[in-house]
């Protein structure tokens with residue numbers, strides 16, 4: 001489902017004399033349907049950069065990233081938008097939302113943009129918020145004033161609202177208590193069971209061992225670090 005081949009990335013530091021920093025060469029990985037692959041490697045080795053390229057936030061210098069029949073590296077912006085709507089979900093570490101949108105609609109939105117009727121979308125959002133222990137009295141409020149852990153759980157609920165065929169998870173269990181961590185690990189296991197291809201960064205080692213089928217060490221794609 002996710003197929004990365006010969007991926008490379010340079011950063012050009014425009015405010016430092018245009019220095020070009022090569023951060024990845026020969027990036028290569030596969031994630032099959034129903035599989036979870038964890039990215040590992042020391043700090044600065046390129047885990048986040050890999051995730052951002054797969055999501056289409058960073059443009060690769062070369063190589064390909066196939067997700068279904070789309071190559072993210074060469075896709076037009078409108079194809080990336082369609083890919084993100086239908087196929088590729090992303091649970092980032094931090095929630096970014098428009099002010100004044102109620103939490104229930106923040107979570108329902110990925111379903112609403114796909115044409116799901118409002119009642120069904122809200123019902124799915126409510127079930128996820130309940131499962132993730134967000135008290136019902138908060139659902140009508142914007143999550144912008146919520147605690148860090150509450151915002152993270154709203155973000156996770158939103159990321160799991162639509163059954164994306166491919167899902168990127170950036171530290172989904174960081175800063176969660178034991179009960180909510182368990183809910184998130186169950187959501188990941190259920191997504192795998194329905195056939196989602198998941199690529200994730202998990203600094204939580206027991207979580208990684210439980211949900212990941214394989215690990216990819218991005219250090220082998222880091223210029224100067226690779227063997």
Ligand SMILES: Nc1ncnc2c1ncn2[C@@H]1O[C@H](COP(=O)(O)OP(=O)(O)OP(=O)(O)O)[C@@H](O)[C@H]1O
Nearest residue numbers: 011012021023041042043044045046047048049050
């Ligand atoms: N926007 C950017 N501009 C310039 N350099 C960047 C940028 N983003 C990342 N880098 C560089 O790319 C390299 C890889 O960074 P990245 O954040 O992907 O590492 P990481 O493995 O996710 O690290 P960590 O585990 O600490 O989060 C680092 O050397 C970093 O300094």
